[in-house]
Amino acid sequence: MRWAVVTFPGSNDDAQTAYVLEHLLGETVVRAWHKDASVDAVDCIVLPGGFAYGDYLRCGAVARFAPIMRAVERFAAGGGVVLGICNGFQILCEAGLLPGALIRNRELDFLCRRVHVRVEDADTLFTNRCRRGDVLDLPVKHGEGCYVADEATLQALEAGRQIVLRYSDAGGRVTPEANPNGSLGAIAGVRNARGNVFGLMPHPEHACEWLVGGEDGRKIFLSIIAAAGGALDPASAPTSSKVLSGP
């Protein structure tokens, strides 16, 4: 499948995301620039981690008005699959493509460590290669990762099964101690009501090979690939260029 990875001024996980998709998963990646008014025909757009536009004013507040975001909004409105990782999640919230907002971590510290997240729903485009209750070991690196939403929004998220990942301990127990940033409901990742837009604070792209300590992140990307493969007309599905082993 074809992926677009967007680069804003200040993005810093764009190259890593493209590396994982191209070199570890054998996917086709086009790079998109924040000033682009459109995106090539792709199956998924990734808004990567970083500090787009310096995170000035609020994380994602300026980036959401970048020209590329009009294209992302159109793509999402047409049912296109959008993945926002960390800063990308913040941008999607600012853009209103995902509910809620991400504010300063409860303890005010910048977190850079591994966390565990529990898969709350495996029946999504982004987690279908997991089972409900699976615990993923993924890194986080953020200062503003505390997810907040008003009570009505939270209830709608719960009722609509839009909470995809929650911070937990290694055994899958959601406890206050396992919540690294004070996120409401220990929410680490949410999808929109339609199910085609997903944002998460942990970094799956930094957990795709044992060289960096784990491969749990692959499950997120492989889920998206599996979902796209299922949706494609087999006659038009690409048959070449799949490289399943790394370089």
Add this chain to the structure above:
Amino acid sequence: MGWLARVYVTPKTGVLDPQGKAVQHSLHALGYPEVEDVRIGKYLELRLVDVSRESAEVRLQKMCEQLLANRVIEDYRFEIDAIGTS
């Protein structure tokens, strides 16, 4: 002739403000136990020209809704004063 707009963006009631809490604790430690709550927001100054007061108010509200504040987590208010432009 123009306008100086002072925009105050504050965390909504009920939204966690860890910075405010940290400052409150610090003030308590410094001997100010009367500080019951601290909320930290943002203060912005905008100079506006070639716009009527009425239009400035309408447009400022749009600016706040669109960009300056995130209404999921923040409230805002502003004041407008006449200034001479240089």
